[in-house]
Amino acid sequence: VQLQASGGGLVQAGGSLRLSCAASGLIFNRYTMSWFRQAPGKEREFVAVIAGNGRSTIKYAESVKGRFTISRDNAKNTVSLQMNNLKPEDTAVYYCAGDRNVIVGLMATSKEYDYWGQGTQVTVSS
Numbered sequence: 001v002q003l004q005a006s007g008g009g010l011v012q013a014g015g016s017l018r019l020s021c022a023a024s025g026l027i028f029n030r031y032t033m034s035w036f037r038q039a040p041g042k043e044r045e046f047v048a049v050i051a052g053n054g055r056s057t058i059k060y061a062e063s064v065k066g067r068f069t070i071s072r073d074n075a076k077n078t079v080s081l082q083m084n085n086l087k088p089e090d091t092a093v094y095y096c097a098g099d100r101n102v103i104v105g106l107m108a109t110s111k112e113y114d115y116w117g118q119g120t121q122v123t124v125s126s
Helices: none
Strands: 002-006 009-012 017-024 032-038 045-050 058-060 068-073 078-083 092-099 120-125
Touching: 002 092, 017 032, 017 092, 017 120, 032 068, 032 078, 045 068, 045 078, 058 068, 078 092
Parallel strands: 009 120
Antiparallel strands: 002 017, 017 078, 032 045, 032 092, 045 058, 068 078, 092 120
């Protein structure tokens, strides 16, 4: 299984970015896919998750609700994160993660995911 994240960059506060994660080597529609982020000196934190296996579950961290939207395209084996109204505190390395066997109640827990992308840097200037 390989996950390849892209789309990061430098943007001013209030701007937008769209991250993408391309997956290969797996039956994508069976996998729960998520985004986490890690800022310098901080622990990795949950951002958003979208369930697999036809389930409709989508969850967001409180800090990004109403600004970020996660989506998936099972035909293209991709998961995306549309980030609007970005804030300086959104600055971090963003990672996509996936796993086939994630319990609904633990979707925001990084240890539940076996497969991780390499990360893409998002920098928001004030």
